[in-house]
Amino acid sequence: MSVSFEDFLESAHALLQNKESKEIDFRNLISRSYYALFHLSKETANVLNLPIPIENDEYNELGSHEKIFIKFQKHNDSRFRLLGQQMKRYKTSRRTADYDIDECIMRNEAATHFFAIKDLIKKLEQLKENP
Numbered sequence: 472m473s474v475s476f477e478d479f480l481e482s483a484h485a486l487l488q489n490k491e492s493k494e495i496d497f498r499n500l501i502s503r504s505y506y507a508l509f510h511l512s513k514e515t516a517n518v519l520n521l522p523i524p525i526e527n528d529e530y531n532e533l534g535s536h537e538k539i540f541i542k543f544q545k546h547n548d549s550r551f552r553l554l555g556q557q558m559k560r561y562k563t564s565r566r567t568a569d570y571d572i573d574e575c576i577m578r579n580e581a582a583t584h585f586f587a588i589k590d591l592i593k594k595l596e597q598l599k600e601n602p
Contacts (some may be wrong), residue, residue, distance in 0.1 A: 476508075483504035502568050515599045
């Protein structure tokens with residue numbers, strides 16, 4: 472593997488720390504931190520061998536992100552379900568950062584997103600170690 476989820480997170484953190492960052496950097500920060508979460512959640516689902524909780528035909532119609540979310544959201548354990556809901560919410564933030572260019576994104580919004588993602592990543596790492 473040439474990069475890891477940590478690389479995405481480090482890239483986002485560098486954008487946050489840069490005093491010269493502008494709105495495009497805040498948008499990239501939101502996107503990069505979301506993808507750190509996505510890649511770790513995908514890795515976690517694979518390591519824990521999370522089952523497909525719906526019919527295969529329905530599952531195959533989903534996009535790659537939704538496939539991961541649903542594995543978490545439909546899990547028997549409430550910790551997994553909560554993480555799945557939160558991951559989906561942050562995908563919405565990433566979509567806004569990438570596509571809604573008429574909306575203004577400020578440093579504090581990007582920072583809030585970044586630290587929330589870091590918290591979710593910590594929870595995912597704990598689940599991966601101790602399911």
